[in-house]
Amino acid sequence: MKELVKALEWKDEALYLIDQRKLPLEETFVKVTTLEECHGAIKDMVVRGAPLIGFTAIYGMVLWIKNNRQACLEELNKAADYLNTARPTAVNLEYEVLRIKQMAVEYEGRFDAFYPIIEEHAKAQMQVLADGNLAMAKLGADELEKRCGGGKLNLMTLCNTGWLACGPMGTALGVISHMHSLGRVEKAYPSETRPYLQGIRLSSYELTKEGIPHDIVVEGAHSFLLRNKMVDAIFIGADRIVSNGDTANKVGSSSLAIVAKHYGIPFYVVAPTSSFDLGSETGDEIEIEMRSQDEVLYCGGTRLAPEGATAWNPSFDVTDASLIECIICEKGLIKPVNKENLLKVVNS
Numbered sequence: 001m002k003e004l005v006k007a008l009e010w011k012d013e014a015l016y017l018i019d020q021r022k023l024p025l026e027e028t029f030v031k032v033t034t035l036e037e038c039h040g041a042i043k044d045m046v047v048r049g050a051p052l053i054g055f056t057a058i059y060g061m062v063l064w065i066k067n068n069r070q071a072c073l074e075e076l077n078k079a080a081d082y083l084n085t086a087r088p089t090a091v092n093l094e095y096e097v098l099r100i101k102q103m104a105v106e107y108e109g110r111f112d113a114f115y116p117i118i119e120e121h122a123k124a125q126m127q128v129l130a131d132g133n134l135a136m137a138k139l140g141a142d143e144l145e146k147r148c149g150g151g152k153l154n155l156m157t158l159c160n161t162g163w164l165a166c167g168p169m170g171t172a173l174g175v176i177s178h179m180h181s182l183g184r185v186e187k188a189y190p191s192e193t194r195p196y197l198q199g200i201r202l203s204s205y206e207l208t209k210e211g212i213p214h215d216i217v218v219e220g221a222h223s224f225l226l227r228n229k230m231v232d233a234i235f236i237g238a239d240r241i242v243s244n245g246d247t248a249n250k251v252g253s254s255s256l257a258i259v260a261k262h263y264g265i266p267f268y269v270v271a272p273t274s275s276f277d278l279g280s281e282t283g284d285e286i287e288i289e290m291r292s293q294d295e296v297l298y299c300g301g302t303r304l305a306p307e308g309a310t311a312w313n314p315s316f317d318v319t320d321a322s323l324i325e326c327i328i329c330e331k332g333l334i335k336p337v338n339k340e341n342l343l344k345v346v347n348s
C-alpha cells in the first residue's frame, strides 16, 4: 500500500505525527519535541498500531537524548521506563525502548556522541519495517495461492494494520494491498472495529486512497459473511504474540477467529518479529489495556448511552493459537502454530 500521506516525519529535529484521531476528516499533524509529548501522543492515540508505536518510541528516546546530552545512564533508563508505560499491550514499544537502553550503555557519559547514532538508528528502522512488510505481503500472497487458488479473492480484516499503523504498506492490510497489486482482490471487508473505529476511519481511508474495492462491515455481520462464503480468508495484525502462538490483537479478533474456525475460513495473523514476546508462555500472561468507558458511551463527542449507564472497554483480546491457520512474520510462516515452530522461525 502506497503511503500517499506521511504517517510521520522527522524534520528539523522534531517529530511530526499525523493525528490519527482526526482521520479521515482532517489530515493534520502534531509536532512532538520532547519524550513527554511523545508519551502523550502514544497514550492518547495520536499515533497507534503496534509497529508504529514502537517506531515512534524510538524517536521519543532520540528527543530525550537530544534534550539531555549531559545526563547519565540511570536518568536515560528512567526516561525509557516512563515511555514504556504509555500503552501496555503492544510489545513493540518495550522491544524498541529496550534496544535503545542496551545501545546507550556504550555511550555512558557521552550522549553527545550517542545522539547522531541514535538518530541514524531511528531512520534505518523505517526501512526495516518496509522490507519486513513487503516480505510478509509476498509470503501471504503465496500462502493464499496454495490455500485458495489463483483467482480473485474476498479478504476480511479487522482494526487498522496499514501504513498508518505499521510503516510502509502495512502488515495484514499490506497482504491485501499486495494482492490488489497482483489483480487478485475481488473485495476487501474491513471491520468497523468498535469502539474506536480504526476500521471504518483508518483502514477504509487507506483502502480508498489506494482504490481497493471494499465494503465496511460491522462486527455483528461477521458470522453472516462467513456462513455465506462471502470471505475466502481473514488477515489480522498483532499487538503481542507469545511463545505458544496465542495472539493479542484488537478486541473482536478472538470472536472472529472462533466463527472462522466454525465455518472453515482460514484465519491469518501477520506481524513482524518485533511483535513477539518470547518471555511469555501463553496468552494468559498478556496485559490487556483497559480504555476509557467514554469510547463506548460516546461517538464523535455525542453521548449514545443513557445518562448513568456505564461501560467496560477492553482494548484487545487473545486469540488462541489453535484458531490461527498460520502466523506470517518477515522470517517465514509459522504453520501449524505451536511453540516449536514459532521458536524455530522467530530465532532463525
Ligand code: MRU
Pocket: 048, 049, 050, 051, 158, 159, 160, 161, 165, 166, 198, 236, 237, 238, 239, 249, 250, 315
Ligand atoms: O489500539 P490500537 O489502534 O493501537 O490497536 C492496534 C491495532 O491496530 C490492532 O490491534 C492491530 O490489528 C495490530 S497493530 C497494527
